[in-house]
Amino acid sequence: MLMKKGAEANLYLMPFARVLHRAGEGKVVVKHRISKRYRIPEIDRQLRESRTALESKLFSDAKRAGVPTPIIYEVDRIGMRIVMEFIEGRQVKLVLDKLGQKARRKLCELMGRQVARLHRAGIVHGDLTTSNMILTREGKVYFVDFGLGEYSPSLEARGVDLHLLKRALQSIHFRVTEEAYRAVLSGYQREFGKGAGEVVKRAEEIGRRGRYVPKEERAWH
Amino acid sequence: MLCLGIEGTAHTFGIGIVDSRGKVLANASRTYVPAKGGIHPRDAAQFHAANARAVLDEALKVAKIGIEDINLMAFSGGPGIGPCLRTAATAARALASWLNVPIISVNHCVAHVEIGRLTEGARDPVTLYVSGGNTQVIAFDAGRYRVFGETLDIPVGNCLDVFAREVGIPHPGGPNVERLAREGKRYIPLPYVVKGMDLSFSGLMTEAVRKHRAGANLRDLCYSLQETAFAALVEVTERAVAHTEKKEVMLTGGVAANKRLREMLRFMAKEHGAKFYVPPMELCADNGPMIGWTGILAYKHGVRHKLDDTVVKQRQRTDEIDIPWRSG
Numbered sequence: 001m002l003m004k005k006g007a008e009a010n011l012y013l014m015p016f017a018r019v020l021h022r023a024g025e026g027k028v029v030v031k032h033r034i035s036k037r038y039r040i041p042e043i044d045r046q047l048r049e050s051r052t053a054l055e056s057k058l059f060s061d062a063k064r065a066g067v068p069t070p071i072i073y074e075v076d077r078i079g080m081r082i083v084m085e086f087i088e089g090r091q092v093k094l095v096l097d098k099l100g101q102k103a104r105r106k107l108c109e110l111m112g113r114q115v116a117r118l119h120r121a122g123i124v125h126g127d128l129t130t131s132n133m134i135l136t137r138e139g140k141v142y143f144v145d146f147g148l149g150e151y152s153p154s155l156e157a158r159g160v161d162l163h164l165l166k167r168a169l170q171s172i173h174f175r176v177t178e179e180a181y182r183a184v185l186s187g188y189q190r191e192f193g194k195g196a197g198e199v200v201k202r203a204e205e206i207g208r209r210g211r212y213v214p215k216e217e218r219a220w221h
Numbered sequence: 222m223l224c225l226g227i228e229g230t231a232h233t234f235g236i237g238i239v240d241s242r243g244k245v246l247a248n249a250s251r252t253y254v255p256a257k258g259g260i261h262p263r264d265a266a267q268f269h270a271a272n273a274r275a276v277l278d279e280a281l282k283v284a285k286i287g288i289e290d291i292n293l294m295a296f297s298g299g300p301g302i303g304p305c306l307r308t309a310a311t312a313a314r315a316l317a318s319w320l321n322v323p324i325i326s327v328n329h330c331v332a333h334v335e336i337g338r339l340t341e342g343a344r345d346p347v348t349l350y351v352s353g354g355n356t357q358v359i360a361f362d363a364g365r366y367r368v369f370g371e372t373l374d375i376p377v378g379n380c381l382d383v384f385a386r387e388v389g390i391p392h393p394g395g396p397n398v399e400r401l402a403r404e405g406k407r408y409i410p411l412p413y414v415v416k417g418m419d420l421s422f423s424g425l426m427t428e429a430v431r432k433h434r435a436g437a438n439l440r441d442l443c444y445s446l447q448e449t450a451f452a453a454l455v456e457v458t459e460r461a462v463a464h465t466e467k468k469e470v471m472l473t474g475g476v477a478a479n480k481r482l483r484e485m486l487r488f489m490a491k492e493h494g495a496k497f498y499v500p501p502m503e504l505c506a507d508n509g510p511m512i513g514w515t516g517i518l519a520y521k522h523g524v525r526h527k528l529d530d531t532v533v534k535q536r537q538r539t540d541e542i543d544i545p546w547r548s549g
Contacts, residue, residue: 007463036459038488039452042408047452126417148417160417 008051008147009033019083020073027086028073029144031055035080048080051147056082058123058146065121067114068142087144089136096130096173096180104176105183110141112187115161118143119199120192124157125149129168159202162188166207223286224293224520225316226513229309230301230329231354232260234269236280237509238291241517243339245510246284248503249276254392259382266304273312280509291320295516298326299537301354306533314531325516325524326531329507330539331366333473334359335518336511341498343469349458349486352474352507353378353395356420356454358461359539361547366539369461370418377450378476380422384446387430388439398443399479405444409437415453418460425449447481455485462493471498477505522546 003011010032016024033048056075059082063069074083092111096104111133118125126148134142150157165184169177189196223246228235235250253268255261281288296313299306310326317324334348347369348359356372375383378395385394390401411428414421429446433439462470470490472483477499490497504510522545 007460036452036456036489037492038455038485040408040448042410043413043448043452046410047413150416 003029006147013086029070029084029086031082031084033080049077052077052080052082055146055149058149058151059084061121062118062123062143062146065117065123067117068136068140069146070142070144087134087136087142089134089142091131092133092135092141093130093172095135097176101179104180107135107141108180108183109187109190110139111165112184112189113191114141114143115165115184116188116191116196119158119161122151122153123149124152124161126161126164128161128165130172131168155198155202156206158199159206162199162203163206166203222292222517222520223290224295224513224517225280225291226327226332226509226511226516227294227296227309227313228329228332228507228509228512229269229305229312230297230299230507231305232265233507234272234276234305234309235507235509235512236276237511237513238280238284238286239510239513239517241521243514243517245504245514246286247280248508248510249280249283250508251276258386259379260302262302262304265302266308269305269308273308277312288316289320291316292322293325293516293520294320294322295325295327295512295519296531297329297332297512298531299329299534301329301533301535303533303535306535310531310533314528318528323520324526324528324531325519326526326533327512327515327519328537328539328542329512330355330357330359331542331544332511332515333505334366334471335515336504336508337471337473337498337500339514340500340504341471343471343496343498345467346469346471346498347458347461347465347467347495348471348473349454350474351377351454351472351476351482353382353476355474356422357539358418358458360461360465360467361544362465364547365542365544368538368540369464370420370457373416373419373421374423375426377420377422377454378474380426380450381446381476384426384429388433388442390439395476396478398447399481401440402443402447402481405438405440405442407438407441407444408448409441409445411445411449413449413453415456418457420453420457422450447479451479451482451485454482455489458486459489459493462489462495468493468495469498470495471500473500473505475506478502518546 001013003013012030016026016028019028056072059069059072070085072084132145166181169180222241224239226237232253238247251272253265294313294317296309333350350357356376358370359366381398382394390397412424487497
């Protein structure tokens with residue numbers, strides 16, 4: 001069953017037994033990076049393969065850093081598919097506005113802490129939105145998409161991450177943006193420790209720029 | 222109402238005459254070609270100053286009007302090369318004062334989108350604007366043209382031109398690279414750089430030059446350079462299309478002349494069920510009519526500029542400009 005059709009990949013929800021082993025139970029998610037006819041096969045293959053490999057590695061390194069991510073069952077670098085655990089829960093996007101103030105603050109602090117863990121592990125997510133996060137019944141928050149992620153220790157990339165999360169809160173959760181982002185930052189600062197202030201400051205600066213690349217880094221301007 | 226638009230952001234000095242219904246009465250221009258190397262800002266500006274009168278006379282002659290029939294002046298206020306911008310702005314200010322008509326400073330990138338919307342009848346496209354000076358993916362949202370992706374270093378047209386120059390391909394670089402690329406067969410791996418929604422071409426250019434010096438076949442290299450650069454452009458455009466769910470894709474700028482790039486974008490648009498548009502080449506390249514038409518749109522929707530507002534802005538951004546003539 002097709003769950004989501006993205007620009008780069010399609011997500012399918014499938015029975016474990018059909019995809020991996022007939023003795024298995026439950027469901028898996030198959031992320032298939034689709035071939036693009038507009039580019040030549042050499043480039044197409046190279047991009048899909050390297051991105052499939054990179055994303056799987058980000059998933060497992062994020063988990064090691066203490067951020068819940070789906071278990072990766074299989075990385076198919078020929079079929080360009082990642083087979084991963086299906087996380088049962090609800091998108092944070094759908095629940096954030098409905099929670100009570102206290103529960104919402106707790107959830108946002110947790111999101112902030114997890115972003116900090118990624119950053120400390122040298123990972124930037126690249127696409128932090130509440131639709132990429134799944135809240136489970138046990139209260140864990142899973143990050144389920146690292147398609148735009150990369151390894152980068154740069155202040156700028158980290159600032160962009162926080163800024164993008166704020167933007168997502170502004171556009172989808174506009175009624176609670178202020179308190180939600182404040183809670184995210186408080187969780188982030190507590191977890192990140194020394195140097196967090198710098199990242200938060202950079203995120204603010206990025207917000208003021210209108211877009212997230214500093215002019216001095218554009219050679220042409 | 223007749224608007225005279227002056228374009229002068231880089232190597233083209235153009236004058237267009239447009240009426241308020243969008244009819245282009247004249248599109249005259251002269252283009253500075255450096256004797257060697259890239260655009261020299263001072264030489265280009267001197268070229269513009271020396272040719273301004275001839276271009277103006279030609280435009281008026283083609284439009285069959287007198288200068289006193291002009292009711293509105295528009296000029297390219299930025300972004301672009303400082304001395305060129307100032308030359309065009311000076312011409313516009315002088316004419317506006319002498320004719321005693323209002324003057325409007327127009328953003329060059331917005332003008333590229335608007336002339337395409339006019340001639341192609343596109344209503345709300347995601348636009349890939351690619352030239353020697355700019356590389357942007359632009360789409361309208363909440364009152365402004367937003368930049369959904371852009372180059373972090375050199376524009377793609379510059380990448381092709383500099384590569385051509387470095388490996389001894391004669392002027393014009395882009396079209397000659399395209400011609401050679403058609404005979405290329407073997408793909409030589411080159412760095413493909415998409416960072417989030419943004420692009421980078423400087424490493425690609427350097428590596429292609431290095432591969433040439435290491436003895437790679439020039440035709441294969443041209444082919445590989447184009448395929449790599451264009452795949453990145455189309456990918457970023459596709460992301461904007463998927464994100465905005467717009468049903469139109471437009472290609473403009475000087476690099477829009479490239480047939481392979483057109484073909485790739487057409488493929489992508491089709492996969493998303495989107496219509497694909499390319500304005501006629503004389504309106505894809507830098508031109509006066511686009512400035513004139515955008516000036517009319519702005520003026521009709523209440524934009525007024527005093528002489529103080531006509532200071533040119535070399536780094537003016539597409540997403541700084543309010544677009545009162547579009548809703549939403």
